[in-house]
Each structure stands twice: as structure tokens, then as C-alpha cells.
Amino acid sequence: MPRKNPHSLETPTLEAPVNLTAGSHFERLLKQGKFVVTAELGPPKGAERAVVEKKAHLLKGYVDAVNITDCQTSVVRMSSIASAQILLEMGIEPIVQMTCRDRNRIALQADLLGAWALGMKNVLCLTGDHPKFGDHPGAKPVFDLDSIQLLQMLKTMREEKKMLSGTPLEGAPSFFLGAAENPFADPFPFRARRLAKKITAGAEFIQTQIVYNVDKFVQWMEEVRQKGLHKKAFILAGVAPLKSAGMAKYMKKNVPGMEVPDAIISRLEKKNSKAEGIEICLGIVEKLRQIEGLSGIHIMAVEWEEVVAQLVEKAGLLPRPASVGG
Amino acid sequence: MIVARPKSFEEIIRLIQNYKKVAVLGCGGCVTVRSIGGQKQAEELASLLRLWAKRQGKDVVVTEATLTRQCEPEFVESINDRANDWEVVISLACGVGVQCLAERFPRIKVLPGVDTIFMGATIEPGLYWERCVGCGECIVGETGGFCPVARCAKSLMNGPCGGSQGGRCEVSPDTPCVWQLIYERMEQLGMGEELDVIRPPKDWSVRPQRMIMEHLRKVDSRQ
Structure with a gap:
């Protein structure tokens, strides 16, 4: 028996009709005005399917969709599309992360056509870390496109049903497209402008770099609202609990574009425990929820997936809205 | 050079x-x-x-x-x-x-x-720095005189990426973020708005490249 088109499996929503691009659960919740929770899942450094399943089980029911990283920090891991397929089979909605680091325009298009055929509806378009940071520092960095060009290419595929070359598509993917933004990178006055470029290129949702410096994030959101960008795209703030004072200091010093205020570090120095890290994170989430124009949070607890359930529960974000088709 | x-x-x-x-x-x-x-x-x-x-x-x-x-x-x-x-x-x-x-x-x-x-320039005696990759499609007129193809670690056309901090590139603290330089210069020149325009994918074309100058070839054939 031929397999059904995975995009036709959906049950219709009972809520008010909204204009959907891809028709994913994640998209529907955002467009219905729900405060959305997503989390990140880092695939294994190997072919062990059970690792993906175990991590995914820890997140199921606690978040609305799960980002699958694409060889984060340029370390080789199971591919994001393959891992996303495992999640689909488990009834969990994936957000496929796709970087421009390892694929030229031919491979990007080919892989994403396949992702759509498999039933993946959400794609987060990233430029990607430089291979220098990973486990194969001698790898040739591709960066044929950048994240903005990737967004534009996928938007064109959706709207004009054409490849980047102009070749007509036999079936166009209609992804719900997202981008990342780092409000803490420089030049600060250009960050909201660059976000606007991403939205123009096709981003409908934005997941930000981890927020520790809430004041600076608030300042950035002010600019975002001034430009009306929060009405053109759904903005999810990145959060992640710190495990220790050591981790906080390491991130401040070594992770590019990461700002960890000294107040957080000294708080962890006084009471150095994972529990304190979780408390700090909950405090940040509480503050973020007060910000006008913010549509949700994105929990980036890679290699600490078990903390997500606890965090979501303590933040009072349970139960999650019913999952369509999940 | x-x-x-x-x-x-x-x-x-x-x-x-x-x-x-x-x-x-x-x-x-x-x-x-x-x-x-x-x-x-x-x-x-x-x-x-x-x-x-x-x-x-x-x-x-x-x-x-x-x-x-x-x-x-x-x-x-x-x-x-x-x-x-x-x-x-x-x-x-x-x-x-x-x-x-x-x-x-x-x-x-x-x-x-x-x-x-x-291909680079002498920045100071004994210090040379890459400035051009000979990509065949010079855009520095639109990027404040700085080349992002040669000088951005990711050759970004729509930078700066999220790794630009304090004017430095994430790849090496010794390397200035060229997109920070581009941003500052374009603002200074009153051309800042041009950075809001999305630059399309670059034509990487076929290598090896060759160049023919017909008028010089004719002179050669007469000799």
C-alpha cells in the first residue's frame, strides 16, 4: 500500500480559523496567540536511535515543538532531518534546524525537499557556527548562502513554486520558516535591523540567543516593537538554566555573543547548585513573560533535556495546549 | 600583493x-x-x-x-x-x-x-593581512570599501552574524569583524540604509577563471 502524504494526516482544528503557512501545530498555536514553549534536542554523536528517543520522551508533553540541532557548534552528530523523522514517528513535532555551514544551495534545497516529503513543517534557518569551533576544524566551510538568503530561497519555493535557479518544482514545500537572532551581538543598533531583514526574507518565527541579560533584551524588544517586527513575526526568547558558577563563567568568556551578567555569576557563587541555576532561569522566564510582544520561550538545555519538564512545570506553563495529530 | x-x-x-x-x-x-x-x-x-x-x-x-x-x-x-x-x-x-x-x-x-x-596588504612592517580572494565580482563599492568575501570568516553577504562582539570576529579575537567595519563606514558615509537591502546569493561561477583582452591579443598577433 502506498504511504499516505504525511501532510494530509492532520485533524482539523476546532479553534478559530487562522491563515496557516505550513499547518504545523507550532504555527497554529502561535497564530492563535498562545504563549508557546519549545525546547532543543541535540542528536547523538553516533547512529544510536535510542538516544534520540530517550531525549524526546523527556520532552514529550512539556513543549509544543522540539528543535533538532544541525551539528551544533560544528560537532558531527546524527543529521537533524533523520532525527526529526524519529520524532515524527513518536508523535512529536520537530523544528528542523538547517545551517548553511555544510551544504551549498544544491544540497540545502535537496535536503529540505526531502524534509517536507517526510512531513516536517517547521524549519529554523541558520548561517551556522564556523567549523573552527567543532571536532573537524579542518573542514571546508561552505556558507554558499547565508541564513537570510536561505530564508528567501525557501519563501520563493513556497510562493512561486520554483527553485533558486527558477526551475519549477514538482511539489513545492510550504515550510513555516524561522530564524535566530542574537540581541547581544554587535553592533547593537543594527541587530533589530538585521532581524527586519530576516523577516522580510521570510522568517515568521524568531528564536533568540539565550537571555541572561534581561535588561538588554528588554531594550532590544523595545526596538523590535518600535519597528513593528513583533507583529510580523513571533518572537521566542531563548532560555537555559546554568548548572554551576563555573559554567556561567565559561559561557561568559568562551561562547561568542553570550552575555552573562555578573549578578548571576555571583548568585551562583554563593549558592552553587543546579537548583539555584533553575531558580535563576525561572526568574528570567517570569520577567520575559511580562514583555509585550513576546510569543514564547525556547529552552536550550542541550545535554540536560531532563530539566525541561521541571522548568516548564515550575514556570506554571503546564498543561501544554492539546497537540493536533500528536 | x-x-x-x-x-x-x-x-x-x-x-x-x-x-x-x-x-x-x-x-x-x-x-x-x-x-x-x-x-x-x-x-x-x-x-x-x-x-x-x-x-x-x-x-x-x-x-x-x-x-x-x-x-x-x-x-x-x-x-x-x-x-x-x-x-x-x-x-x-x-x-x-x-x-x-x-x-x-x-x-x-x-x-x-x-x-x-x-592576496593582501602590508598593515605595518612585518604584518600582512588578506584583503582579496579574486572572486570575480567586486562589491566593495557597496560595502564601505571592505570586502566581506575575503574578510568575513563565513564570507557573509548579509552580516554581521551573531558572533560579532566588541568589533571582533568569533573565529579569532585578533580579527576585526569586517561587518562591524562595514556598518560603521556605511553609517559614516550616510549609506547605512543600503545595509537593510537583502543581498542575493553570490555567483561563485566556474573556476579556473580566465581573462582575455582582445586589443592586446591583436597587438601580439601583429608582431
């Missing part, structure tokens, strides 16, 4: 140890300006090789010569007569010069004596 760095003496020895008739060829072009592969360096390397051969008790004849430019056929022709005496040539020119010799003298083993690293 093409910038190169000398290969180690050990590597050169390893490459030539089985030969008896060796020539060291300097180049009077770019590598002379950088004091890497000119006449002086060719003489020095030849002397070191003679000394090494003597110490090893090897019977090796080492000659040296310096061409005005190894990348021009007419200068390469100037060594035609002597080339028959050589088994192996160590070229101290850039990768272009090395290949011109190899094409002209197919029976001689031509070895590079330097590693060619980039």
Missing part, C-alpha cells in the same frame, strides 16, 4: 634529497617585496643546501637564479639554456610562478619553496 611564507628547510631537504642537480629560482615580483622569495633568499637557500650536501657527503650541484617575474613567459624563457642542466627546481615564487615553470619545463621536477597564502 601576493603573500607567501617559506617552507621549512627540513621539508625542502625531504623533497630534494634524491637529486644531484638542483636549482633555486627566486622571483623578483611580490615575494621579493615581502623578503620571502627574491634574489637574496634564493642565494641564502642555495648556500644552505650546499652546506647541507657537503655535511652529508653528497655530490650535489646547486645553482641559483632570480627571474624578474616567474609568472611572465618572456622572463621564464630567459633560463631556457640553463634549464637542461637541472633535475629539480625549487621555485620561491608564489603558486602562479611555480606552475608557470612547471608548464614551461615538463621534464624538470618543479617544487614549491614557499606556501602561498593570500
Whole structure:
């Protein structure tokens, strides 16, 4: 028996009709005005399917969709599309992360056509870390496109049903497209402008770099609202609990574009425990929820997936809205 | 200016140890300006090789010569007569010069004596920095005079990426973020709004590239 088109499996929503691009659960919740929770899942450094399943089980029911990283920090891991397929089979909605680091325009298009055929509806378009940071520092960095060009290419595929070359598509993917933004990178006055470029290129949702410096994030959101960008795209703030004072200091010093205020570090120095890290994170989430124009949070607890359930529960974000088709 | 760095003496020895008739060829072009592969360096390397051969008790004849430019056929022709005496040539020119010799003298083993690293400028004495990759589609007129293809670690067309902090590139704290430089210059020139426009994917086209200047070809054919 031929397999059904995975995009036709959906049950219709009972809520008010909204204009959907891809028709994913994640998209529907955002467009219905729900405060959305997503989390990140880092695939294994190997072919062990059970690792993906175990991590995914820890997140199921606690978040609305799960980002699958694409060889984060340029370390080789199971591919994001393959891992996303495992999640689909488990009834969990994936957000496929796709970087421009390892694929030229031919491979990007080919892989994403396949992702759509498999039933993946959400794609987060990233430029990607430089291979220098990973486990194969001698790898040739591709960066044929950048994240903005990737967004534009996928938007064109959706709207004009054409490849980047102009070749007509036999079936166009209609992804719900997202981008990342780092409000803490420089030049600060250009960050909201660059976000606007991403939205123009096709981003409908934005997941930000981890927020520790809430004041600076608030300042950035002010600019975002001034430009009306929060009405053109759904903005999810990145959060992640710190495990220790050591981790906080390491991130401040070594992770590019990461700002960890000294107040957080000294708080962890006084009471150095994972529990304190979780408390700090909950405090940040509480503050973020007060910000006008913010549509949700994105929990980036890679290699600490078990903390997500606890965090979501303590933040009072349970139960999650019913999952369509999940 | 093409910038190169000398290969180690050990590597050169390893490459030539089985030969008896060796020539060291300097180049009077770019590598002379950088004091890497000119006449002086060719003489020095030849002397070191003679000394090494003597110490090893090897019977090796080492000659040296310096061409005005190894990348021009007419200068390469100037060594035609002597080339028959050589088994192996160590070229101290850039990768272009090395290949011109190899094409002209197919029976001689031509070895590079330097590693060619980039096209760049002298920032201060002894400090050279890559500025151009010869991509064939110059856009610096739209990016404040700074090239993002050569100077951004990811060659971004719509930078800066999220790794730009304090004006530095995430790849190395010694490297300025070129998109920070572009941003500042464009703002200063009152052209900041141009950065809000999405730049399309770049045409990487086919390599190797070639260029033909018809009027010069006609002059050549009349001669």
C-alpha cells in the first residue's frame, strides 16, 4: 500500500480559523496567540536511535515543538532531518534546524525537499557556527548562502513554486520558516535591523540567543516593537538554566555573543547548585513573560533535556495546549 | 600583493634529497617585496643546501637564479639554456610562478619553496593581512570599501552574524569583524540604509577563471 502524504494526516482544528503557512501545530498555536514553549534536542554523536528517543520522551508533553540541532557548534552528530523523522514517528513535532555551514544551495534545497516529503513543517534557518569551533576544524566551510538568503530561497519555493535557479518544482514545500537572532551581538543598533531583514526574507518565527541579560533584551524588544517586527513575526526568547558558577563563567568568556551578567555569576557563587541555576532561569522566564510582544520561550538545555519538564512545570506553563495529530 | 611564507628547510631537504642537480629560482615580483622569495633568499637557500650536501657527503650541484617575474613567459624563457642542466627546481615564487615553470619545463621536477597564502596588504612592517580572494565580482563599492568575501570568516553577504562582539570576529579575537567595519563606514558615509537591502546569493561561477583582452591579443598577433 502506498504511504499516505504525511501532510494530509492532520485533524482539523476546532479553534478559530487562522491563515496557516505550513499547518504545523507550532504555527497554529502561535497564530492563535498562545504563549508557546519549545525546547532543543541535540542528536547523538553516533547512529544510536535510542538516544534520540530517550531525549524526546523527556520532552514529550512539556513543549509544543522540539528543535533538532544541525551539528551544533560544528560537532558531527546524527543529521537533524533523520532525527526529526524519529520524532515524527513518536508523535512529536520537530523544528528542523538547517545551517548553511555544510551544504551549498544544491544540497540545502535537496535536503529540505526531502524534509517536507517526510512531513516536517517547521524549519529554523541558520548561517551556522564556523567549523573552527567543532571536532573537524579542518573542514571546508561552505556558507554558499547565508541564513537570510536561505530564508528567501525557501519563501520563493513556497510562493512561486520554483527553485533558486527558477526551475519549477514538482511539489513545492510550504515550510513555516524561522530564524535566530542574537540581541547581544554587535553592533547593537543594527541587530533589530538585521532581524527586519530576516523577516522580510521570510522568517515568521524568531528564536533568540539565550537571555541572561534581561535588561538588554528588554531594550532590544523595545526596538523590535518600535519597528513593528513583533507583529510580523513571533518572537521566542531563548532560555537555559546554568548548572554551576563555573559554567556561567565559561559561557561568559568562551561562547561568542553570550552575555552573562555578573549578578548571576555571583548568585551562583554563593549558592552553587543546579537548583539555584533553575531558580535563576525561572526568574528570567517570569520577567520575559511580562514583555509585550513576546510569543514564547525556547529552552536550550542541550545535554540536560531532563530539566525541561521541571522548568516548564515550575514556570506554571503546564498543561501544554492539546497537540493536533500528536 | 601576493603573500607567501617559506617552507621549512627540513621539508625542502625531504623533497630534494634524491637529486644531484638542483636549482633555486627566486622571483623578483611580490615575494621579493615581502623578503620571502627574491634574489637574496634564493642565494641564502642555495648556500644552505650546499652546506647541507657537503655535511652529508653528497655530490650535489646547486645553482641559483632570480627571474624578474616567474609568472611572465618572456622572463621564464630567459633560463631556457640553463634549464637542461637541472633535475629539480625549487621555485620561491608564489603558486602562479611555480606552475608557470612547471608548464614551461615538463621534464624538470618543479617544487614549491614557499606556501602561498593570500592576496593582501602590508598593515605595518612585518604584518600582512588578506584583503582579496579574486572572486570575480567586486562589491566593495557597496560595502564601505571592505570586502566581506575575503574578510568575513563565513564570507557573509548579509552580516554581521551573531558572533560579532566588541568589533571582533568569533573565529579569532585578533580579527576585526569586517561587518562591524562595514556598518560603521556605511553609517559614516550616510549609506547605512543600503545595509537593510537583502543581498542575493553570490555567483561563485566556474573556476579556473580566465581573462582575455582582445586589443592586446591583436597587438601580439601583429608582431
